[in-house]
Amino acid sequence: PPTVPPPPGPPARGSLSLHRAYLRSPLGLLRLGQLVLGAAFWVTVAAHKYEGAAHFALFAAVLVWLLTLALFGLSLLGRWELVPWLGSRWLLTNLVHDLALGVGLYAAATGIMGHKAKQRSFCNLPGYSQHCLYSAYLSASICGGITACLYLFSGLYCLSRRCQDQRDII
Numbered sequence: 819p820p821t822v823p824p825p826p827g828p829p830a831r832g833s834l835s836l837h838r839a840y841l842r843s844p845l846g847l848l849r850l851g852q853l854v855l856g857a858a859f860w861v862t863v864a865a866h867k868y869e870g871a872a873h874f875a876l877f878a879a880v881l882v883w884l885l886t887l888a889l890f891g892l893s894l895l896g897r898w899e900l901v902p903w904l905g906s907r908w909l910l911t912n913l914v915h916d917l918a919l920g921v922g923l924y925a926a927a928t929g930i931m932g933h934k935a936k937q938r939s940f941c942n943l944p945g946y947s948q949h950c951l952y953s954a955y956l957s958a959s960i961c962g963g964i965t966a967c968l969y970l971f972s973g974l975y976c977l978s979r980r981c982q983d984q985r986d987i988i
Contacts, residue, residue: 872931874927909985
């Protein structure tokens with residue numbers, strides 16, 4: 819079967835250059851938001867004492883954040899064709915990453931942190947003198963929920979481009 823060539827990147831040059839059109843595109847802006855809010859989620863969880871299911875929430879957030887950073891970097895440099903097998907399917911790769919990993923894992927992490935915040939809601943009372951993780955868990959839950967929405971939006975953006983028979987992410 820004939821193979822489909824990868825979507826074109828920016829003009830090839832001897833040195834690396836930024837793909838500015840990607841940075842200004844809806845997907846590029848959504849990726850920046852995902853990276854910022856995703857980092858806020860996992861830094862909030864990691865900076866406080868956590869136990870139990872919060873370990874999974876932290877693992878999921880860091881995993882998705884690192885994969886998003888890789889997608890963002892390759893897309894920003896226009897070098898997705900360097901990724902074997904996935905480079906020729908870059909739009910589909912972004913789509914699966916956003917909807918399966920981004921939305922799925924951040925929704926689970928948000929649910930975990932929301933449940934933990936609900937369990938600690940008693941320490942939000944005035945006059946409670948012990949160390950309270952309620953605000954940290956609630957902050958992480960809010961960041962995770964917004965991040966999951968950003969992944970949903972970027973996944974829908976990629977899906978709409980795919981339905982329009984476009985192969986490029988911009």
